[in-house]
Amino acid sequence: MNTSPTKRRSRVRTALMAGLVAASALGTAGSALAEGNPLEDRPYYQRTAYNEQFSTWEQCSPQSEEFRFRFYYRQNYGGAWINIGKSIWDLKSVSDGSTSNPLYFCGGPNDGMGQIVANNAASAYNWFEGYCGVVYYYKGYGAGATDTQFDYFNPRSGRNLGPTANNNRSIQFIGC
The missing domain is CATH 1.20.5 (Single alpha-helices involved in coiled-coils or other helix-helix interfaces)
Known part of the structure; x- marks a missing residue:
């Protein structure tokens, strides 16, 4: 043909x-x-000091499939940020499997870069699908907290932190 x-x-x-x-x-x-599963337990590999940088680049990446919750140093998603990909018992003592160190802001503008995330975040956004993020005032997912000492983030939502603004100590993910 x-x-x-x-x-x-x-x-x-x-x-x-x-x-x-x-x-x-x-x-x-x-x-x-x-998309990552924030309910899986995996270590955060981070050096002992901020200026040594992070060995998990997704924590500081502008976009990540594994680390889909982001804390911001300033309100309205401003300043430095860090991506979170699992529940963290204490933002001041994050384990990499062998040592524990504070978690530091790493991405975005210099405002807040290098500051400890615990008790320094003013806003957050949750990009996870099917997982809600709960930010607590206390370490240990709010052990001893009252009903008003947490901020709840539905999937694909964000805002300025309320009761935990600059008083955020732990984050937990749940299916929702």
């Missing part, structure tokens, strides 16, 4: 477009499945 060059180009274009649409759909499905 002999087809004209125009018909062959049209078939090739149609096949290429179908391939691109299929690849795009697979890429979208793949990225949705790549």
Whole structure:
């Protein structure tokens, strides 16, 4: 069967477009499945001092699939920030599996960069799907806290911290 060059180009274009649409759909499905699970326990690998930087780059990355909750140093998502990817019992004593150190703000503008996250965050955003984040006034997920000493973040929501503004000591993720 002999087809004209125009018909062959049209078939090739149609096949290429179908391939691109299929690849795009697979890429979208793949990225949705790549989201981290904040209920998994994994260590935060961090050096002992801020100026030594972090060995987990996703904590400081502008976007992360594993670390999808972000604390900000200033209100209205301003200043330095850090990405969080699991529940943390005490932001002043985060374990990397062998040692414990404070967690530090690392990304964004210099305002707040290098400051300890515990008792220094003013706003937060939760990008997780299906997981809520609860920020507590006390370490240990609010052990001994009253009903008003936490901030609750639904999936894909954020705001300025309320009762825990500059008094945030732990964060816990729950399915919601």
